[in-house]
Amino acid sequence: MKKMKLFLGPQHPGMHGNASVHLYVDGDIIKESYLLPGMLHRGFEKQMERKLWVNNIALIPRVCVPEPDINEMSFAMATEKLLKLEVPERAHWIRMIMLEFARISAHLMAYGGLGGPTGNYTIMYHAHADRNRILEIFEKISGARVYHQYIVTGGVRKDLPEDIEEDIIELISDLESRLDEYRDIGIDNASIVKRIKDTILLPEEVVWDLGVTGIGMRSATNKPYDVRKITPYARYDQVEFEVPVSDYSDARSRLDIKLKEVQQSINIIRQSLDKMPEGPVRVKPGRGQSMRWTVPKGYVYAPVESSRGEFGYYMVSNGGTTPWRVGVRGASYPQGLLGIEKYMPGTRIDDAALWVDTMGVCSPEIDR
């Protein structure tokens, strides 16, 4: 039979952002596949070199749309390392609350993404409704729903509003009580369990071959390799949380780990609210003018754990008012490009969207 060329995307409910996958199929089995990135390329790395350090804070959250806070955190960490700046204690805890909410919202979005390719849209409606409530918390804290620009160099932009703790506790308690329901309508739902169980496998040797990090790696290797545990940043070394793992990585076990991580994030938020001290939340970088501050010379990499794996900014400063070079290490780079080329062939066409969703591919991260 003749091979036929098909496009997946650029718009698809299973895809975060626009990137298409070229599929060469025989029947409904994929024989060859390539990611076609570039539809979201906006030249971020070049633009950042031409903007002030302060200006860049407004630009960086756009690098990954579903989870913008990790960009802010990584950028802030990199500049603080170069400036040798001590962040106030309270700011660390507020940052952790923001990052964990961002993780929950990204996981809910990815879990809801299961609805598109399997036709079970109930999951998507539930997940997006809950995500919306998290965005409302973000709006109360930072004034913006999606791009918060809240974590800045030297701390966070402003202190938490007064009555936010009650809202946060109400939301996380409600979310926690509904996690079992998510399990029932999603990964334990008999109508779709055949689609996700024992399909889209990720064997351990493939993980090392590709360099996949995050949930993909933890689900296949049974090792708790999480940047938050291994090289702790903020105050992750002072909270108790588990890193869920498994030794068999199919679509279902990866989604299962996502739900378990939501539970762990909720625990971290609770502990952060308890342990958070009072005090200032921001220090000024204090070199040069208030807006045109400079950063000492140096090369630094600042890794954080995103919902898809290790994410970081490689930053080079020449001592000027703008960065000399900013490189973005997208967490979905290995599985998105090399993974789709080498390991997607063999799956069925209808599983391709599930592949992209459960492996955690965020296309703006690849393009940037």
Add this chain to the structure above:
Amino acid sequence: MTNFTSNIKTVDQIIEKTRVEVLLKDEIDNYQVAYEINKADIHTTLSSLKKEGWIQLSYLSAIDWPDENKMELIYLLFNWETPVYIQIRSKIDREHPEVASIIQIYPGAKYYEREAHEFFGIHFPGNPDYEKQLILENWDDIPPLRKDFDPRAYSDKKFPSREYPDQFSEKDPKNKKREKLEARDIRANKLRSGGEKQ
């Protein structure tokens, strides 16, 4: 795992064992260390580090230094058991940037090298498709992340500004908005040059 100094010492010992000439060493923090080495030593260093457990290539890219007429390559490695990020940096010639590919050591470098070729023009012999286009479609200028590439000049050249007939524009003498706009321009220019001294 929490003994930071011994972790960095371990890395030092491994680098010493390879007998590679270290041009510069920089300890960034407890979890990160940087070495600058010669171009010829890249493969020896990376493969011996991989044997010792630095199995993950986190990032590969380049930095342009036009003043020194050099291009700097950066390889970022990580080991999950001994948590130290290692930056391996090496400066190469800017006129003919060429480095042998490392996909034999780290298969994940394939696409990073393609991207580095597209954005910096570095050649990676050994990588079968480093010259294929990845992100930029039909690019017709010098690689865009080089410092001498000016996005504004490129855009003016590539997309010439349109000429509009006068009656649709603010240049139209009958347009009453025109005076307002001119006054605004003058005011903005004054502010830009630091305001007017009274």
